[in-house]
Amino acid sequence: MDKLEKLWFSTGLFHIEPGQAIMIAVCLCLLFLAIRKGFEPLLLLPIGVGGLLANIPMAGMAESAVSQALHLGSPELIASIANALGVDPVEGIKALYKAYHQAEPALRMVVHEIARDANYSDGILYLIYTVGLTTGVFPLLIFMGVGAMTDFGPLLANPRTLLLGAAAQFGIFAALLGALALNYLGLNFSLADAASIGIIGGADGPTSIYVTTKLAPELLGAIAVAAYSYMALVPVIQPPIIRLLTSQKDREIRMEQLRPVSKREKILFPIVLLVLVALVLPDAAPLLGMFCFGNLMKESGVVARLTDTTTNALINIVTIMLGLAVGSKLSAEQFLVTETLGILVLGLGAFAIGTGSGVIMAKIMNRFSSMPINPIIGAAGVSAVPMAARVANKVGLEANPQNFLLMHAMGPNVAGVIGSAVAAGVLLNFVGG
Amino acid sequence: MDKLEKLWFSTGLFHIEPGQAIMIAVCLCLLFLAIRKGFEPLLLLPIGVGGLLANIPMAGMAESAVSQALHLGSPELIASIANALGVDPVEGIKALYKAYHQAEPALRMVVHEIARDANYSDGILYLIYTVGLTTGVFPLLIFMGVGAMTDFGPLLANPRTLLLGAAAQFGIFAALLGALALNYLGLNFSLADAASIGIIGGADGPTSIYVTTKLAPELLGAIAVAAYSYMALVPVIQPPIIRLLTSQKDREIRMEQLRPVSKREKILFPIVLLVLVALVLPDAAPLLGMFCFGNLMKESGVVARLTDTTTNALINIVTIMLGLAVGSKLSAEQFLVTETLGILVLGLGAFAIGTGSGVIMAKIMNRFSSMPINPIIGAAGVSAVPMAARVANKVGLEANPQNFLLMHAMGPNVAGVIGSAVAAGVLLNFVGG
Amino acid sequence: MDKLEKLWFSTGLFHIEPGQAIMIAVCLCLLFLAIRKGFEPLLLLPIGVGGLLANIPMAGMAESAVSQALHLGSPELIASIANALGVDPVEGIKALYKAYHQAEPALRMVVHEIARDANYSDGILYLIYTVGLTTGVFPLLIFMGVGAMTDFGPLLANPRTLLLGAAAQFGIFAALLGALALNYLGLNFSLADAASIGIIGGADGPTSIYVTTKLAPELLGAIAVAAYSYMALVPVIQPPIIRLLTSQKDREIRMEQLRPVSKREKILFPIVLLVLVALVLPDAAPLLGMFCFGNLMKESGVVARLTDTTTNALINIVTIMLGLAVGSKLSAEQFLVTETLGILVLGLGAFAIGTGSGVIMAKIMNRFSSMPINPIIGAAGVSAVPMAARVANKVGLEANPQNFLLMHAMGPNVAGVIGSAVAAGVLLNFVGG
Amino acid sequence: MDTLLQQGLELMLIGMGVVFSFLIVLVGCTNLMSWFVNRYFPEAVPVPVSTAAFTSAAPAAVDATTLRVIEDAIRQHRARSGRG
Amino acid sequence: MDTLLQQGLELMLIGMGVVFSFLIVLVGCTNLMSWFVNRYFPEAVPVPVSTAAFTSAAPAAVDATTLRVIEDAIRQHRARSGRG
């Protein structure tokens, strides 16, 4: 019966490509890391599932209606699309797809309609990605939530630590250079690609995703996976580097108790930061603007119910959607390329160099300042809040069981968030613009 | 004063059509059932209000700007639209509307603009419907939430009960055939209509809505109302059928205590199911994919805050919107037709037949298996979670006060959810594609 | 190095216009009022931040991609846009922008694409505004939430107080006339502008925003700020007016204990109101429909989890977005005009007149009725729930320490919400239509 | 200009007219409804008027300390899996 | 017409066929998975089957009064800053 044949033709097994099979395996590994190893599960679990769904053959959950029509459609359908686009069908799907993307909006709508009439509709992951990531809404909302969960108290008690957060951003630009250098080894990274890879060193998920969706969307999957994996690996990556760059004496430095910070200072800080951004660095305005908004909601204390929703229902909903959207970019042709290896290596390098430069900056500052800083907390400058600060605290306790660095490390830690947002602004301005 | 006249002309009383009046009455009945009788209030209350709002004359809350312009607009406005469409206004609204829908996207945008310039804007229910249902996003998000509230423990303890969930889907296809047969009685159901009607037998709200919006959107109102009403009527529909098909001895069968199920099994099950779907049944991927995602979030236990939001804020928000969107389809011309009667009858039949085939399947399995199954739990295979399982438990206790079947019935009950999602995939593939 | 120059050119300081600087100062004042003085912080804080972000030079967070391209783009880019629009670039940006808005949808999409290709994308505030306010979705959802937080018990116990809520709407139409009169003083208000300004007197945020976005979007910033500020100032505005219009004897009037109201009455009231709206006043259907829906969810008691989400996660999320969207309209060219002064004056007048007419209505009713009403509660008819009722209670206690008017004032208070929604319906019908 | 003011006046008359007539009708319907309900479907124990028009302003039935403890609990419960 | 009914019959055969074969395969995979897990990764204390298929239907482990107190607290906690 022809229906039975159609049935077999409609199974995944009949259509699965090696790439898809491998990607499904990769996503299962991500799920293993998220669930069993506790690697940033809040994002890697949705990303893993999203990637799995995106690689289900024939389902097209991560593809637009048109792309589904071109890949799964009948010859007649493809012919009618080719006809609408004024392209010869024999030139193949790739040519048709290219022509579609270069066509005028009105014509694209016609083609989209042809696909819709043939019962193909945009996949749900494609919709979530389009609505939430191409617009930049998801990362910005998450940044707002993170702002509403951040306490600048430790930073306000010791503003100098902002400089540690600045130094740690060196990892971003080092990785950027590294990416460009890899072009000599046969990889192929544009300046925009390199900038997106570098931002992994920001150790800040939403910032990386925001920048990458604007500069190099095709690398989003690999970069997001790298960023969150290395954030989870901070406890493994940082300690050796810290020990390498500091003497036992350095690590034993005691830091004096932080001064109490008044509520008023905490309320004014996000406003000061916001105004400063407005005057000096408009390109960082979306990220830092939403961040300050969230923090102002929290510190003002007059909109508790909004803060509560921002840090719970809203950020959770967006996190789920963000994860699925990022996962939808884990397609074989985009992820199973040598570039991905390069990205993983460079990302690791960015983390390591950022950690190192934070520590070295702390040692330099000790040269010129009376009140000493324990260089360990410089490592927290990469952000990866609050993991990096906890690592600093742990390493500090190893050196001296009385040495509680957590609070001192929170300063550079949140400073690192600001620092990488600033760096992101520069990259978007010079590379994107 | 002409303004007073305009005032009277702008009242609902002046414009109300009998159909609208009847539909308002119907919606009040739905509200009565939801509030007083407790019929699935979470959905029937929003559906009832949505239907009421959709039938307010002149308000056009469930209509697009263009449809409002055509129905409420001045002759000049209609003339200009007709002119833009290249249709003679004398051909009447219906013809204009048809021409609009067949026009090219660009032209449709022009017409939409004309309507907008005349101060007509898309009704809120129309917007919610378009954004949430035509895209399939709402039912899929609800399915994710349901997954995050489902415990596969009982199913894992006794996987054989999956077969009961399979058998109960017979109601779907029986109703499908019935719908086609009704064509001989003068009704007019296409294969797509029949499939949508059949899926009522899935006893699963989101699945029915997802399939119907893709195959027969104009039947959505009637089908959703039928599906949720009969789910609420499960305690009335099922017991007699169970008694009819089982002997007292059957109903007294004791089932042994379920084995404990390990956390690891619970975590792996959604992954196994997801991979299986990917390889075998891509058409069921969206529904079962989101379902497994939700369940994995719950069982993994590493993203408690996401699970919490998924099963509360998110699913509640979507439920409200889904209800309003479904209600917006309760228009007189779509609901007050003989087809609706057919749908109600067939839906009831689907439930009854599904229940029966579940019970019979259990009896057949007892033939070939050493460890006996109480056929009552076969009735739970229609899903309608958790109502059907509770009914099975109740009927079991009547037969034998020591006979607690609830846990045993939960197995086929959740199996029924999977079963109808699979059936939905088949229907979408063969009827939609 | 040219990059350094580009760097300086890309700072806000280089580009900031006086207007933007002033608006940033204005927004800082709003934040001060919201945080320090507690002026409706739930809305004024997001509005203030939104306004601040909207006025960051070069960031274009409140502008569409096209508007950014025209204002920030290179001469080549502007030339290509002008070419696409068939306009001579020398005619200047304003002319280009006008041509863009008058162009056909398809052409507008082409221009939007040109802007997108030049790396300009819609600002996030622009997106939020477009999605949530131009569609009317945000105010309607908030109205649903308000409905779910409103208790009509006091109103049902003494329905006559509905008339107080009616009388207080006089402030709306007085301000409307006043706005038109101001045209003689050189201001320039259309009938639509006047209607939007008048609705400030409704003392109901979502209603004002809903009407203004439909009738006079360019006034939204000023009107929303005025509406929420005066709502916060109710304790300052009302008492003197009440004292002026009432004698000590009036204010000492004791009102008898309200009768208990049954659950059934509370459930039926929103349904009765909804049906009445359907039959008489379709133009008020969206606002009152969502309001009744929310209230029915609450009173029915069968969908507690939906009510819970509606009054928490959902309304909070929408409030944040609504605030940002309104703030995005606080641009210099729209806010720093003499019209804004007029709006502030008229808004104050609307509140005062509404308060007065409520009080006078109460005194008139006392003429014709045996059971006396304390005229103080007439002031609560302006809505501004629950502030106005608390004010009435306070003034009452001053007159007579045994005189608890809170519950009696809640009647006219919620009646005022219905009253201004009805008035909004009339304005939308006669001015908008 | 005058015509504009005139339109405004007309609008005021109609507007207040509609508002009043609608709310008067509503008073009637409400009374009718209440009479009908209490006549034919009286409730055993009628609910007393709650002491606030907003559930959100519901009376504080819990003392501050308990409240604080519970809030901490809730915060922990929510924050169980840390940063989003 | 007949062809339509015929299509329907075909659809029924295929549909039920797919549903059954898919769920039979699932039974197999599930048994395999459970055997594998319990064979190679046994858990110290296996979780007993929870008494409901829906966490939302979880048994009431708290007495009514406590519950009410806590709910009030939650409501206050949420409504802290009043109307939205």
Add this chain to the structure above:
Amino acid sequence: MDTLLQQGLELMLIGMGVVFSFLIVLVGCTNLMSWFVNRYFPEAVPVPVSTAAFTSAAPAAVDATTLRVIEDAIRQHRARSGRG
């Protein structure tokens, strides 16, 4: 290629330059702000630095059992009307 690397180097210089100068200015403004606040608007009781950078990581002020009880309550409270 070289030009690309050169661009990269330029970008690094400018980037680190901007990051440092911006944060240095921020240090200045922050110190100024703090000095100003504590000089002219001192608070009676200054808030001590909270012990975590994330409210979500707030210290556990409630013992486990209480917490569990309360969580059950919350779950029930939410699940009051069953499946969504």
